[in-house]
Amino acid sequence: MKSKPEAPSRNNPDSDEQKAHTADRLRNDKARWKEHDQPDVPRGTGRRNPERDYPDPLGTGDRNRR
Secondary structure (H helix, E strand, O other): OOOOOOOOOOOOOOOHHHHOOOOHHHOOOOOHHHOOOOOOOOOOOOOOOOOOOOOOOOOOOOOOOO
16 A cells, blocks of 8 residues: 655745744835825815816716715
């Protein structure tokens, strides 16, 4: 009778489970991805309000009805 092939080792240092426990010294708090690509602009500064400035596509007067 043939023996079953040996299962792969469960201790994979490159697995996602191991990556989740990286030390804080490896973190880059100055990373560029943390910068906001769109500034927070309050309404009323020239931007269109989708609830008011676009026509009702169905002409029903109720924008939320489909």
